[in-house]
Amino acid sequence: MLNKHGMIGLSGLFLMVSILILPGIVLAQQATDGNTPSSDEIIKKLENSGGFSFRGLVIEPPEEPQNVTTDEEGNKVVTDDKGNTFVTDDAGKTVATDTKGNTIVTDEAGKTVITDVKGNTIEMDDQGNTVITDTQGNKEVVAPPSIDMKVTFQFNSDELTEDAEAVLNSLGVALISEQLKDAQFLIAGHTDASGSNSYNQKLSERRAVAVRDYLMRKFDIRYSRLEAVGRGEEQLLMPDDPDNGENRRVQIVNVSS
Numbered sequence: 001m002l003n004k005h006g007m008i009g010l011s012g013l014f015l016m017v018s019i020l021i022l023p024g025i026v027l028a029q030q031a032t033d034g035n036t037p038s039s040d041e042i043i044k045k046l047e048n049s050g051g052f053s054f055r056g057l058v059i060e061p062p063e064e065p066q067n068v069t070t071d072e073e074g075n076k077v078v079t080d081d082k083g084n085t086f087v088t089d090d091a092g093k094t095v096a097t098d099t100k101g102n103t104i105v106t107d108e109a110g111k112t113v114i115t116d117v118k119g120n121t122i123e124m125d126d127q128g129n130t131v132i133t134d135t136q137g138n139k140e141v142v143a144p145p146s147i148d149m150k151v152t153f154q155f156n157s158d159e160l161t162e163d164a165e166a167v168l169n170s171l172g173v174a175l176i177s178e179q180l181k182d183a184q185f186l187i188a189g190h191t192d193a194s195g196s197n198s199y200n201q202k203l204s205e206r207r208a209v210a211v212r213d214y215l216m217r218k219f220d221i222r223y224s225r226l227e228a229v230g231r232g233e234e235q236l237l238m239p240d241d242p243d244n245g246e247n248r249r250v251q252i253v254n255v256s257s
Contacts, residue, residue, distance in 0.1 A: 042174035045147040146253040158206035172219035186253040193242030205230030
C-alpha cells in the first residue's frame with residue numbers, strides 16, 4: 001500500500017523549511033512558566049528517534065516502473081531498476097522486497113510487517129507500540145514517542161482554562177515545526193478515579209476533543225493529523241493513588257506509521 005508520498009511501508013515515521021506567524025501566537029522557545037514545557041522540549045519528546053529501528057528498509061517504487069509482469073498466481077509484479085520488487089494481489093496486499101531479501105508486507109487493511117534478512121519481524125500493535133520479534137520468539141516492545149501535559153479545565157467541564165491555553169500554545173508551535181509537521185498524533189484524555197467510570201469516560205472524551213479543536217483552530221492543523229480519544233480512568237498515571245490529581249492529564253502520542 002502506498003502512502004501519500006508514494007512510499008511503501010513505514011515512510012510516515014520520517015518527519016520546506018518555513019516560519020509560521022499566526023495571530024496571537026508567539027514562536028518563543030522558552031517555557032511560559034516552570035510547569036509549561038517549551039516547544040523545543042515537546043519536539044524532543046515527540047520526535048520519532050526510536051521505535052522502528054528498521055525504518056531504513058523503506059523501498060520507494062519507481063515513478064515509471066521499468067518492468068511490470070504477472071506471476072503465476074495472477075499477482076501484479078513491478079520491478080525497478082535497482083532490483084526491488086513489488087507484488088500486489090487482488091485483495092490489495094503488497095509485498096515489497098529489496099535486493100538483500102528484506103521485505104515489507106502491507107495488507108489490505110493497511111497493517112505493515114517488516115521482516116529483515118535475519119528473520120526478525122517488526123510491526124506496530126493496536127496501542128501504537130513497536131513490537132520486534134526475533135527468530136527465537138523473544139519480543140521487545142517499544143512505546144511510541146509521547147508526552148503527558150497538564151492541561152487544566154473548568155470544574156467538571158471541557159472548557160479550557162487560560163493556563164491550559166498557554167500549555168497548548170507551546171504544543172501547537174511544536175506540532176507545526178519542521179520536525180513534526182507531517183506526523184500524526186493521538187490526543188488522549190485521562191481522568192482520576194473520583195466519580196463514576198462512565199462519567200469519567202465521557203468527560204475525558206470531551207476534553208480530548210476540546211484540545212484537538214483548539215489546536216486545529218488556532219494553529220490551522222489538519223483534522224487528519226489529530227485523533228482525540230478518551231481513556232477515562234483506565235490508564236492511571238498513579239494507580240496506587242487513583243484519586244490523585246496527577247492522574248488528570250492529556251497525553252500526546254506520535255502515532256505516525
